[in-house]
Amino acid sequence: MVAGHELTSTRSPRVKGARRLAKRAFRQRARRFLAEGPQAVGEALTVPGTLVELYATAEAEARQSAIIDAAERGGIPVHRVSGEVMTELAQTVTPQGLLGVCRFVDVELAEVPPARLVTVLAHVRDPGNAGTVLRTSDAAGCDAVVFTDASVDPYNGKCVRASAGSLFHLPVVVGPPIEGVVAELRGRGLRVLAADGGGTATLDDALDAGTLTAPTAWIFGNEAWGLPEAVLELADEVVRVPIHGRAESLNLATAAAVCLYASARSHR
């Protein structure tokens, strides 16, 4: 049972405070973000100290009682809200009635344990793509995902949703410039590969040469224009996914999936 009365006004200071977290500037000031829906909230609950507040409609309270009970047992305030307030808070067209306010979960690159496979997002601008790459990195067994300063904010609502919980599964590093990331990962013994359609070697070449058996950091670039020359120059090798048919290119998330799974297989 949720304690207290239902919040019905979209103007209540509490609701307005949570709603602000849809904006990056407010997220960064509060170091908090919104996790929407039962999956994300359930995953946030698995990381102690992450979920700080939960909003639920009466309907969600009935349907998602396991999540709400777990939150209450953890001493997390649960606020009952009207459907109208949930619509105001949620960023999806069909909110599922459950929305959590979470503390940032990112870590410093130096805190990431020894790694064999790392994803680095450089210049990825679409939050849906970034979230899908995060999910795929998790599935492929990556040890960490780095969002460089030129990439989208992983706490963007679309990115959180597209990650399907993976934001809470593996170390995520946010905001460092690419140069320092490459230097640090190379210092740790990782081979740095840039995935770019202009690469001289194909992924098949890299597999044939045994390149992918080494611990690897993959750098993925912008959806439309790939990676800038300066980033390509930082890499040990520039690798392209071969295009066997007549497509001009792959989309970012599918190219990343092919590269990361090629590495995962080579490591096993």
Add this chain to the structure above:
Amino acid sequence: MVAGHELTSTRSPRVKGARRLAKRAFRQRARRFLAEGPQAVGEALTVPGTLVELYATAEAEARQSAIIDAAERGGIPVHRVSGEVMTELAQTVTPQGLLGVCRFVDVELAEVPPARLVTVLAHVRDPGNAGTVLRTSDAAGCDAVVFTDASVDPYNGKCVRASAGSLFHLPVVVGPPIEGVVAELRGRGLRVLAADGGGTATLDDALDAGTLTAPTAWIFGNEAWGLPEAVLELADEVVRVPIHGRAESLNLATAAAVCLYASARSHR
């Protein structure tokens, strides 16, 4: 130069006729669909007899003169429209000022030339996912893509856009029931693999066993619930992409990319 006056009324019979093609029922009656933006229109032009009519704003006419000239040289009527009419016709928030009416390009499965790699979409409902799988199939060198009767319409505007031109690149088959498709492809000597998270063999197992060196048809299922039991039973083998980390699953398009590229590599 576009002949004739500019269409400025969203009520003109011509504009209303084209606009109707946003609806599946009207597309099927006319066996025509809409291709939006310079990339899709440019690709449509490469398939003789496909583009039947072109709508362009004055701005697009200036920027995309190569496409418009090619259409006019091919005897394709080009209609200048106002920005308002283009907004009415286009299905994107930021229409790029160019929209083509195209004849259906699909072929019968029997017409597809001998094939070594075929994608079969069963129960894929999201047009964006379907279009991305079509694009990925093209990139991976598939010989054909089959949209079964339980899948989304490939002529849906979102699917056409997500395919990034690939709808015009390789044979696409639309509408047959899955049972007949599997029987036909098996009869042609293809091994039929169903991609499903519940598969007993992983993709690594299939690679290790040399399964993927055979000509292969991959069946991909629904975004949320995979493939129904009846379809799994039709397949020679059910294969899952291994999840090495803590993600529950991969999304459909990334899983398809990993499977199709594993086949492409095994075939080379």
